[in-house]
Amino acid sequence: MFSLFLNGNICFAVTPSGGLEATGAAVFGANKAPFAYADSNAVSNPVLAVINKAVKIILGLIGAITFVLFVYSGFLWMTAHGNDTQVKKAQTIMSQATLGLIVVLLSYALVSFVIVNLGYSV
Secondary structure, three states: OHHHHHOOOOOEEEOOOOOEEEOHHHHHOOOOOOOOOOOOOOOOOHHHHHHHHHHHHHHHHHHHHHHHHHHHHHHHHHOOOOOHHHHHHHHHHHHHHHHHHHHHHHHHHHHHHHHHHOOOOO
């Protein structure tokens, strides 16, 4: 759902005949809409291809680490048996893992946005 807001080439308008048409080329006079994302498999630069693959692997690892931290903090919380310090520790781990995941995803989105707008396809 969130990606629908980031994808600039989902833009339709009603034509005078009553049909829908994409407005990217009609409005901007180009062959593609200005924020149109390229095919995810097509990378124009071999260096960017290596970086892109490395970033995707790192993001996968970060997702796995976040999942493990959530399971660990949930286990700590469920086995706390009323121990407030253990509950606080579990809450801290969970909130820090969530914050770290948000920071990583937002930085990836920002870098991808900048690279695409520089003219490279990621």
